[in-house]
Amino acid sequence: MHYETLLVEIGTEELPPKSLKALSDAFTEQLTQQLREQDVAFGEVKSFATPRRFAVQLLAVASQQPDKVVEKRGPAIAMAFDDNGQPTKAAEGWARGNGIRVEDAERLVTDKGEWLLYKASVKGQSLADLLPSMVSNALKNLPIPKPMRWGAGSDQFIRPVKTVTLMYGSDVIPAEIMGVTSNRQLLGHRFHAPQGVSLANANDYESALESAWVIADFDKRRQRIVNGIAEMAQQLGGKVVEDADLVDEVTALVEWPVVLSATFDAEFLSVPKEPLIVTMKDDQRYFPLVNEQNELLPAFVFVTNIESKNPQLVIAGNEKVVRPRLADAQFFFESDKKVPLAERVEALGNVLFQQQLGSIKDKSDRIATVAAAIASLLNGQAAIAQRAGYLCKADLISHMVQEFPETQGVMGMHYATHDQEPEGVATAIYEHYLPRFAGDELPQTVEGAAVAIADKLDTLVGIFGIGQTPKGDRDPFALRRAAIGLLRIMVEQGYSLDLSELVQLSQNSFGNILTVPAEQLHTDVVDFLLGRFRSWYQEQEIAVDVIQAVLARRPTNPVDFDQRIKAVTAFRELPAAEALAAANKRVGNILAKVEGDIPTTLNEALFQEEQEIALAQAVQQAQTVTAEALDQGDYTQALTALAQLQEPVDAFFDHVLVNAEDEAVRQNRLALLHMLRELFLQIADISVLN
Known part of the structure; x- marks a missing residue:
């Protein structure tokens, strides 16, 4: 070999x-x-x-x-030979199939019996x-x-x-x-x-x-392009608009990359940069340039697959190609400005959102109502949020957005500014689409966040309300993405809102057009939103049992949910966590078997063992400490205090019989365990921690 x-x-x-x-x-x-x-x-x-x-x-x-030795097991010895010790037909057939005689076979002896065995040497192919x-x-x-x-x-x-x-x-x-x-x-x-x-x-x-003029290694070719466009951009006094996907695509289009630059007429810079960038990148695979202020420069870098003897001809050809595309964008922009956004809203009545849920105009009206209410809850400007919600979809029927769908929202912002709408309205129109994908930026204004939440809620509640919930991989309305985006806005921006209240606001905005019963719809949407926490936190490498411990308590305020997750994650690392999780599971099992009501107060006169007295005192002390911590929303401090209960809890179970013969004593001890369990359940069900 x-x-x-x-x-x-x-x-x-x-x-x-x-x-x-x-x-x-x-x-x-x-x-x-x-x-x-x-x-x-x-x-x-x-x-x-x-x-x-x-x-x-x-x-x-x-x-x-490599050559191999293959073992082929035959019949058991009891089946391979008759009473006279002669080979049976089964043994002879097996031997014949392997090209040997029965007497040439070896024996395989195990603790379960003995079999005929043939070891064949197989030459490697x-x-x-x-x-x-x-x-x-x-x-x-x-x-x-x-x-x-x-x-x-x-x-x-x-x-x-x-x-x-x-x-x-x-x-x-x-x-x-x-x-x-x-x-x-x-x-x-x-x-x-x-x-x-x-x-x-x-x-x-x-x-x-x-x-033969081919760089075969994809990564080497890609790095050559990255270095080339960065060097060219520096020479032109700008920087490339970053787009890793575009770099990958261009790398896959050329075998011998040559980086060149070209210019276009500065008059086109009167058009917002976003559609110009889109047409250069998507239609021509060009790399637009911006200055330090992030303003578009009248130049671009491109990659050709030819080492031309006259690169000026190649540059001139690309400048000739890009001009009509930029001219189209300029025409769309000037044409769109003639019709104010507010006048476009009525035309949205002719654009269907969903057959049972009405038009985009209907959706805009609902968003405006709910966004105003959310902005008020966040101490923002309700009037700004309402106006932005009303106008947020108007750019969908503009020439620019119909030609370049990627510019929705951003063109609405530019048109609102042109129409002299308040700055907050224009910003919120842009921000209401955020986040557009995992890791994307979030709305930075309260009003933008309010419209974004209202828009995502409207889709969730509406689609759930007509019974079209996501099933398996099917999610045509991207409800999972909308839910994650909604949660991210609240958690990462610290907006303390209650999902139950938000879902109710959205439900009210639909009137009576939804077909799913209101109570069921409310529960289904809230549960769906809470369920998104599982995948979101798992992506952050939060332990599954931590997520389950918090989900078991069903806190419906995402900010509060996040604080509990962090507290339980920290608690899980404490030395006392394992024992207390086991104790909580044991307590839960004991209480689950109790028939009838458990007393809500303790009778100290019924205590018989010093360990139950010590646990009662520790529980009462922990109630005081945790109450103060929970008033401040400090779940970490509360769980840290509860970790001190490990020793009295362990001592209780080592020395105290819960199911005492005396009914009163038994009920008093069950009341103590119930108080202990409720202390932890204020935060999470730690009994599910592994």
């Missing part, structure tokens, strides 16, 4: 840029997994991906599987024999939603396959994959090296392609 570098490359027509890296990673994973399953040893693994190929290079790959089917299987298992056919063959793949290269050291491994025979010819750069390049050895893969 010997070891060489293995290369597997699939050359294709241009692959979809947004799925290139995922396809490459999946192919590498599929191939390496099969090599492990077939017990073929290999060392370092490296993936490559360009617009016209993906490849895997593996170092120190074994030339074949060569890599050359194994690899073709491995590659075919890896390609078939790639995540391709819509495969295509080409030519007269029956093979299907994401794009037509042009070349296949399976090389082990300097040898080509014979194979036919997707109708293409494996050889050492690699696709070069489409324009600079259309003749391609012949690969002498699998170790030379990167350098061979680089000689």
